[in-house]
Amino acid sequence: MFEAYDLLKILLERIEQRNYDPMDLAGVENKLSVIAAGGTVELRSASTAAAVPAHAPEAVEAEEENPLENLTDEPPAHAEEKEPAVPQPGMMSPQPGGQPAMAKSVDSTIRVDVSRLDTLMNLVGELVLGRNRLSQISHQMNEQYDNVPISRELLETNSHIDFITTELQMAVMKTRMVPIAKVFNKIPRLIRELSKEMKKDMDLEIFGEETELDKSLIEELNDPLVHLIRNAADHGVESPDERVAKGKPARGKVIVRADHEGNHIVISIQDDGKGMDPDKLKRKAIEKGLLTEAEAAEMAVKDAYNLVFLPGFSMAQKVTNVSGRGVGMDVVRTNVQKLKGTIDIESEINVGSKFIIKLPLTLAIIQALLVEAGGEIYSIPLDSVVEVVRIQRSEVSTINKREVIRLRNMVLPLARIREVLGGRTNGEDSEWIYVVVIGLAEKRLGIVVDSMLGQREVVIKSLGEYLGSVRGIAGSTILGDGRVIMIVDVAEMMRLHSTRS
Secondary structure (H helix, E strand, O other): OHHHHHHHHHHHHHHHOOOOOOOOOHHHHHHHHHHHOOOOOOOOOHHHHHHOOOOOOOOOOOOOOOHHHHOOOOOOOOHHHOOOOOOOOOOEEEOOOOOEEEOOOOOOOOOOOHHHHHHHHHHHHHHHHHHHHHHHHHHHHHHHOOOOHHHHHHHHHHHHHHHHHHHHHHHHHHHOEEEOHHHHOOHHHHHHHHHHHHOOOEEEEEEOOOOEEEHHHHHHHHHHHHHHHHHHHHHHOOOHHHHHHOOOOOOEEEEEEEEEEOOEEEEEEEEOOOOOOHHHHHHHHHHOOOOOHHHHHHOOHHHHHHHHHOOOOOOOOOOOOOOOOOOOHHHHHHHHHHOOOEEEEEEEOOOEEEEEEEEEOOOOEEEEEEEEEOOEEEEEEHHHEEEEEEEEHHHOEEEOOEEEEEEOOEEEEEEEHHHHOOOOOOOOOOOEEEEEEEEEOOEEEEEEEOEEEEEEEEEOEOOHHHHOOOOOEEEEEEOOOOOEEEEEOHHHHHHHHHHOO
8 A cells, every 4th residue: 555655645746846757556456356355465565665656658649740641530540548638727628519518627826936925924914013003003193183074084994904913913913824634644654664663552542633833833843753753662561561560551642732722833742652751850860970969859740850951861771763862852942942932741651651742823923012111111022921919029039049939839940130131120119010921831941030021012123133143032023113122931930041151
């Protein structure tokens, strides 16, 4: 079946290339006939079948130099030897009356270069900025000239433009969406190959193939998923003998699922294998010099799971084609963070493990929380904001020279914008302060700000080649009044706070 499948791919590629030279399909057809009749055939590598296409038979004799001499009512003698022509979209087909007619099936899709969609998305981003500016002006005019009819008309027009802009933004985003099945369709064959290579029996269940994601994210998602599938097959699912000894079914199970969650897509890879032992992970990290005894003793279970993302960390006993080289999981985390996403791990010993990837639907336009700190306005991506609390300054405590507060049953570390990103001192005289709690996977950090300015839809703009990459800053955006403000990079912010002495 793989041989036939690979041959079909070759034929489709030839059709796309307008290559209609005949191919000898008799060998594959005979094998399929034998299989359909219940017989068996000699197996050979599918990759070999794909790499070595059948040779075409000898070419038919060339036509005469003047093709008009063959225009007779009777077909030429060698007509039966030629391959039938493949109809093309929009081809004219003859009718009984001799009059040609357009083919009934009309292609309803059109190919568009991705660069054009990127340009369209940038223009929509500029339109959103203009809408925000118009909205601010119209509201200011309405406040100053409340009883003037033209002010009310401006407000109504702004409301209509706001609605149209939002609809246009969603329509452009949808044109860039492709089903995640494009990535998921490669997983069944990968699981079969891993099952044979590692002599394990595994079933695969896939859910949410129709879930759509931005094309730019789809292209970057393939490598992380392959690494996670390999990890589940090698380190997760046990051998049939081990599973039977533990009272489990001999066949393991790998479940891949994709779902929408608000403005995000959540992809999970779950297995019903041995699970992850935090103590074993800590011991392995100590052996490799990635962790000290003191750090291991204080490490929480969630942090122990995250050790698998460290470069050079591997639980494999020996190096194989699948694992043991100490690369893979750190690549997964790097790729996910590059896509402004998060990855989390849930595991239970002898029950299984679950890796959860959370990605934004698009990287261009986001919902953000605007805050003021030290006289500057910053934008914090709303998907990373867990909650906002208002506390008295007296509730702030110090542990190991670091500020913390007690938030319900959790000790929350605090960070100040001026300490992490630089800038002027926050307002120190006010009795009350605001704390924006941001989260990345299981980690939490409280950012101390002076005031809250509300929620806005912002367009992410790069800082350009001159500024390059600024630590803790993901990009910039333009407010309705024309001011340029910085967008906080939550992952980098948490990293800078944790490494600050």
